[in-house]
Amino acid sequence: MQRYLLSRAVQSVLLLLGVIVLVFFLVRLTGDPARLMAPREASAQDIAELRALMGYDRPLPVQFADFFSGAIRGDFGNSVHYRAPAMALVVTRLPATVELALSALLFAVLVGVPLGVIGGSNPGSIWDSLARGVGLIGQTVPNFWIALIFILVFSVNLGWLPSFGRGHWNSIVLPAVSLGLFPLGQIVRLMRSAVLEIRGEDYIRTAYSKGINDRRIYVAHVFRNAAIPLVSMLGVQFGYLLGGSIYIETIFAWPGLGRMIAESVAARDFPLVQAVAVFTSLVVVAMNLLTDVAYALIDPRIRYDK
Amino acid sequence: MTGCVTCLTRACDGKEGKRLVSILEVSDLAVEFNTIEGVVHAVNGVSFSLDSRETLGIVGESGSGKSVSMMSLLRLIPEPPGRIRSGSAWFDSSKGRVDLLSLSKTKRAAVRGRDIGFVFQDPMSSLNPLMTVGEQIAESMRLHLELGDREARTRTVELLDRVGIPAAAERYGNYPHQFSGGMRQRVMIAIAIACGPKLLIADEPTTALDVTVQAQILDLVKSLRDELGLAVIWISHDLGVVAGLADRVIVMYGGLVAECASVDELYEQPRHPYTEGLLEALPRVDQDRGEELRSIEGTPPDLYTAPGACPFAPRCSYTFDRCRREVPPRYVVNNGHDTACFYDLAERRPRSE
Amino acid sequence: MTSEQPQPASGPDLSPSADPLLEDERGRVRRALSYGAKLLLRDKGGMIGLSLFMVVVFAAIFAPYIALHNPLQQDLTRSRQPPAWRDGGSWEYPLGTDSLGRDMFSRIVYGSRVSLTVGFLGVAIALSIGLVLGLVAGFAGGRVDNVIMGGANLFLAVPYLLIVVVVAAVVGRSLVNVVLIFGITDAPLFVRITRGEVLRIRNSGYVESAVAIGAGRARILFDHILPNLVGPLITVATFEMSAMIFYEAGLGFLGLSVPPTIPSWGNMLAAGRQYLASTPWVATYPGFAIIFTALGMNLFGDWLRDVLDPRLRRKGR
Ligand SMILES: Nc1ncnc2c1ncn2[C@@H]1O[C@H](COP(=O)(O)OP(=O)(O)O)[C@@H](O)[C@H]1O
Numbered sequence: 005m006q007r008y009l010l011s012r013a014v015q016s017v018l019l020l021l022g023v024i025v026l027v028f029f030l031v032r033l034t035g036d037p038a039r040l041m042a043p044r045e046a047s048a049q050d051i052a053e054l055r056a057l058m059g060y061d062r063p064l065p066v067q068f069a070d071f072f073s074g075a076i077r078g079d080f081g082n083s084v085h086y087r088a089p090a091m092a093l094v095v096t097r098l099p100a101t102v103e104l105a106l107s108a109l110l111f112a113v114l115v116g117v118p119l120g121v122i123g124g125s126n127p128g129s130i131w132d133s134l135a136r137g138v139g140l141i142g143q144t145v146p147n148f149w150i151a152l153i154f155i156l157v158f159s160v161n162l163g164w165l166p167s168f169g170r171g172h173w174n175s176i177v178l179p180a181v182s183l184g185l186f187p188l189g190q191i192v193r194l195m196r197s198a199v200l201e202i203r204g205e206d207y208i209r210t211a212y213s214k215g216i217n218d219r220r221i222y223v224a225h226v227f228r229n230a231a232i233p234l235v236s237m238l239g240v241q242f243g244y245l246l247g248g249s250i251y252i253e254t255i256f257a258w259p260g261l262g263r264m265i266a267e268s269v270a271a272r273d274f275p276l277v278q279a280v281a282v283f284t285s286l287v288v289v290a291m292n293l294l295t296d297v298a299y300a301l302i303d304p305r306i307r308y309d310k
Numbered sequence: 311m312t313g314c315v316t317c318l319t320r321a322c323d324g325k326e327g328k329r330l331v332s333i334l335e336v337s338d339l340a341v342e343f344n345t346i347e348g349v350v351h352a353v354n355g356v357s358f359s360l361d362s363r364e365t366l367g368i369v370g371e372s373g374s375g376k377s378v379s380m381m382s383l384l385r386l387i388p389e390p391p392g393r394i395r396s397g398s399a400w401f402d403s404s405k406g407r408v409d410l411l412s413l414s415k416t417k418r419a420a421v422r423g424r425d426i427g428f429v430f431q432d433p434m435s436s437l438n439p440l441m442t443v444g445e446q447i448a449e450s451m452r453l454h455l456e457l458g459d460r461e462a463r464t465r466t467v468e469l470l471d472r473v474g475i476p477a478a479a480e481r482y483g484n485y486p487h488q489f490s491g492g493m494r495q496r497v498m499i500a501i502a503i504a505c506g507p508k509l510l511i512a513d514e515p516t517t518a519l520d521v522t523v524q525a526q527i528l529d530l531v532k533s534l535r536d537e538l539g540l541a542v543i544w545i546s547h548d549l550g551v552v553a554g555l556a557d558r559v560i561v562m563y564g565g566l567v568a569e570c571a572s573v574d575e576l577y578e579q580p581r582h583p584y585t586e587g588l589l590e591a592l593p594r595v596d597q598d599r600g601e602e603l604r605s606i607e608g609t610p611p612d613l614y615t616a617p618g619a620c621p622f623a624p625r626c627s628y629t630f631d632r633c634r635r636e637v638p639p640r641y642v643v644n645n646g647h648d649t650a651c652f653y654d655l656a657e658r659r660p661r662s663e
Numbered sequence: 664m665t666s667e668q669p670q671p672a673s674g675p676d677l678s679p680s681a682d683p684l685l686e687d688e689r690g691r692v693r694r695a696l697s698y699g700a701k702l703l704l705r706d707k708g709g710m711i712g713l714s715l716f717m718v719v720v721f722a723a724i725f726a727p728y729i730a731l732h733n734p735l736q737q738d739l740t741r742s743r744q745p746p747a748w749r750d751g752g753s754w755e756y757p758l759g760t761d762s763l764g765r766d767m768f769s770r771i772v773y774g775s776r777v778s779l780t781v782g783f784l785g786v787a788i789a790l791s792i793g794l795v796l797g798l799v800a801g802f803a804g805g806r807v808d809n810v811i812m813g814g815a816n817l818f819l820a821v822p823y824l825l826i827v828v829v830v831a832a833v834v835g836r837s838l839v840n841v842v843l844i845f846g847i848t849d850a851p852l853f854v855r856i857t858r859g860e861v862l863r864i865r866n867s868g869y870v871e872s873a874v875a876i877g878a879g880r881a882r883i884l885f886d887h888i889l890p891n892l893v894g895p896l897i898t899v900a901t902f903e904m905s906a907m908i909f910y911e912a913g914l915g916f917l918g919l920s921v922p923p924t925i926p927s928w929g930n931m932l933a934a935g936r937q938y939l940a941s942t943p944w945v946a947t948y949p950g951f952a953i954i955f956t957a958l959g960m961n962l963f964g965d966w967l968r969d970v971l972d973p974r975l976r977r978k979g980r
């Protein structure tokens with residue numbers, strides 16, 4: 005197992021270095037980031053000054069070396085907009101986003117796992133239809149749209165739940181449910197098909213041939229095996245949640261990383277954009293690594309190297 | 311139609327002391343599968359009986375319904391798409407004589423693993439990859455024999471040792487992927503005999519294994535059979551293996567019993583053209599252990615239509631018009647020997663009735 | 664299709680000369696036909712999905728004939744009219760008007776053009792890049808494989824939306840840019856699928872024997888690998904097209920997709936958001952168009968996957 009986890013850890017570090025390179029080049033896609041950053045009415049001289057100020061006038065290799073050595077220390081320079089170190093700003097926004105993403109994931113898992121499992125265990129039943137329906141909704145209803153509908157229904161019309169901010173305990177309900185809708189659909193679909201497939205495995209037939217009853221078959225044999233694809237999906241979904249939070253945090257004025265991405269992109273605040281991008285990727289990569297650990301703990305085929 | 315004869319008519323097969331009460335009597339078992347392409351008529355009225363301590367070999371080419379008919383006895387086929395259309399299977403369980411096919415779910419579960427042990431073909435996929443092998447053996451003992459954890463564990467280690475797993479105590483906590491194919495099949499056998507069943511059904515247990523391992527597994531089952539007094543149903547498409555193991559053999563074709571006879575009689579005087587073809591594919595039966603059946607010319611029957619004729623007719627060299635009109639019943643040709651064929655192979659002419 | 668009934672096989676009048684092999688062949692054809700028919704009937708979802716999708720394609724192609732008004736025509740005297748069935752609405756503007764008095768219905772109809780363009784072209788580009796790079800990686804192996812897969816995994820590791828948003832902000836708002844962004848950022852998925860299939864077939868031993876009898880790489884490619892790729896690639900392409908339509912609307916919602924002058928579902932959502940409470944139809948109705956399209960593609964994609972996956976077919980589920 006150690007060897008497996010070590011190699012995954014090394015891969016993760018390489019991946020992050022790759023992200024840093026990618027982020028460096030992304031903002032330079034047009035060749036001149038200073039022009040994008042400057043206000044529309046800025047004169048050629050203003051732009052040149054900005055270019056010099058940001059160091060964008062230096063030779064590319066010098067810029068890269070500078071950026072790279074800063075980035076691996078977490079230093080992305082000052083945010084243009086806030087005039088403060090970009091990374092520090094990003095870190096202060098992290099808790100709100102983690103809170104939102106985990107709540108959304110919790111919602112998706114708590115609803116999605118039982119629904120998918122019940123549907124998959126009773127193919128053709130009404131629960132199965134429900135599971136398939138929820139799976140389809142999750143894939144066809146955009147989260148930014150359902151967020152607007154929720155605000156309309158639960159905040160504007162019914163006045164039950166707040167539509168913005170992170171002040172009250174119940175402010176998180178609408179954002180979390182909106183954000184969790186897509187993972188919910190994915191989890192329902194996955195669990196349903198995993199249970200359906202595992203039911204037909206040879207080892208389930210073996211378990212039946214021993215005289216084990218349905219309940220124990222499902223609890224001890226089916227669900228345990230279905231947990232493996234679930235765990236690997238949770239890692240994937242976390243990345244999606246951070247992406248989806250760009251919309252959801254913007255709509256609900258949730259003070260997290262997603263909103264900071266939208267704002268810094270809109271303001272062309274490139275140091276901040278780069279800091280958020282690298283940091284978000286770091287969180288995602290770390291989550292995937294955690295998933296691998298969990299995966300190894302569940303699956304003995306990985307836990308014990310042959 | 312079929313099933314008027316159930317191989318019951320035989321008297322003593324010559325093996326003294328072996329003539330005992332039948333513990334299993336299957337009659338007119340029919341199983342079909344409802345697939346998108348149509349209804350697969352996998353088993354079409356199979357009847358046979360089995361004495362206690364008897365070893366019955368079941369041979370036939372792939373797709374002839376061997377696995378489905380045996381798994382149906384314990385209702386181990388997926389239902390749906392599978393459906394048991396007809397039949398009964400009276401069995402001497404530890405709770406009295408019962409019809410396996412009409413048992414309630416709970417009563418059926420009480421027979422599975424307790425009175426009948428099953429060993430499947432593919433040891434690689436037949437064990438739960440996430441459960442230790444010890445746990446998988448102990449599971450049914452805790453259930454059927456109501457053993458505590460400690461006892462179940464001790465018994466399991468004994469069983470592992472008995473089926474030939476070295477360092478059994480240490481292997482208890484291993485997972486299936488840490489075992490070779492042959493070792494896994496030993497574990498499967500341990501699972502099957504854990505609760506002291508009367509009957510062991512082995513569905514081509516050695517097909518997926520190396521030849522040397524095959525022989526070891528075969529010896530293991532033989533010694534367990536003699537030691538525990540098991541009745542055994544051994545499915546195989548290896549005539550050599552069956553010859554060395556079984557008392558009696560059933561030859562299946564197209565979901566029907568083609569021929570049923572004591573092992574010696576079947577090999578010496580086959581009375582069904584299909585059996586004859588199978589044996590001709592082997593140069594000399596008694597010298598030819600381990601040789602696989604060579605398939606006879608032609609394709610296996612189309613199971614998408616219910617049989618209304620002899621299923622072997624398209625490939626048979628004795629076919630005459632009656633064969634295409636009726637399903638042949640099982641004609642008794644000798645004590646304990648019957649054949650489902652309109653043609654009398656001994657007389658070399660169609661049967662007269 | 665004629666419903667030729669099979670002869671009852673056990674009828675006494677059946678001539679002894681009936682060729683059983685011919686009988687067999689006919690049975691096989693009959694089964695194949697009934698399989699196709701049953702599949703369509705059983706999975707109504709596939710037909711419904713295809714129909715929904717065709718409606719959207721139809722709307723996009725014939726937008727000028729379907730639209731009731733010029734989608735760009737502003738008329739401030741008629742701004743924020745509610746849909747026809749609400750108080751103050753009229754059938755002249757069946758889905759109401761936006762804050763600039765433009766007809767919602769016509770804008771939604773025209774919006775399908777942006778969505779479908781992005782979906783079709785984006786997937787076409789992603790598929791082409793992915794197919795080529797995946798084949799190269801799978802066949803070349805070694806260092807080439809490592810470089811290509813390293814790049815692909817990099818893209819797959821970063822939150823997808825993050826890359827898209829950053830790139831969109833850098834390159835600026837235009838339809839071409841949006842198509843290119845999706846086409847390029849989505850390619851890694853297709854690279855992975857293609858390479859996986861190449862490796863699977865290469866390792867199957869089947870190809871080794873083909874090589875042994877002297878078949879060239881091109882032969883193997885066209886005879887074994889491409890035919891096996893068609894199923895998975897088409898299925899994934901369907902789902903990805905639906906995803907791109909989502910993402911395009913999302914970008915529009917953030918003000919990063921096509922220029923605001925072009926009617927697109929995302930732009931409409933974005934514009935309506937600030938008047939959500941007073942004129943909810945402006946922000947919510949384009950969403951129904953997105954759902955309609957996504958539903959069509961997902962239902963169809965699920966069906967395609969069932970049909971193209973031989974494993975599922977055999978199980979008879
Ligand atoms: N789950 C199933 N669905 C559809 N057909 C099946 C299923 N299981 C078995 N069959 C069919 O039943 C027939 C008999 O199969 P089987 O008993 O496994 O043959 P054997 O064990 O003699 O090789 C085959 O034609 C097979 O295709």
Ligand code: SF4
Nearest residue numbers: 620623626633651652
């Ligand atoms: S019944 Fe006829 S076709 Fe069938 S095996 Fe006998 S001779 Fe051959």
Ligand SMILES: [Mg+2]
Nearest residue numbers: 376377378514
């Ligand atoms: Mg079989």
